[in-house]
Amino acid sequence: MNAIKTLLAGLVLAASTVGANAATYYANNIVSVTPGTCTGSEAACSWNDRENVNNAVDGDDNTFYALGFGGEIVVSFAKAVFTEAQNVSAFEVTFNRMVGHDEAADVYSILGGVETFLGTITNFIDGNSLFAGTDFDSIKLVDVSLREFPTTSSFDGFDLSAVKVSAVPLPAAGVLLLAGLGGLAAMRRRKTAA
């Protein structure tokens, strides 16, 4: 029993350590950018430094780059190629800021110029994360606010403050192993009681 308890404790510790050490990378480089359309006034379109593309890769969640309707951006990271499954999050600085101000972007992972569609994100809370199951060297976002929300009050599309990727923390196999060991411990307890 004690051996199993120790083993279980060790595995739990190992699992939490993996979670804590899971490397996280914020996009820090712009590979390419194609500004989209801003339908607001000149003052609105430049308000808050939103036309400055560096705001998307400056590591500061409070600054953002507005993609513009139909605008595209490709960003990369300090790590050249990601070869493990990653969670990809793109941050909108203005989550749920105003009813009707809906914005969305299609997200792709890219490896050697070949794009893989990951899904569509929105500026709703919890609408900003996707799973990337194949290798990639960069991430592309394309504003699709008008396609997803034709009546939106947005005037310059998705506001990108940061792109973050982080390894998916605990492999399913690890969870199954823990569950299996827990079952083994329970069986041994029942045997001892009988």
Ligand SMILES: [Ca+2]
């Ligand atoms: Ca916007």
Ligand SMILES: [Ca+2]
């Ligand atoms: Ca930023």
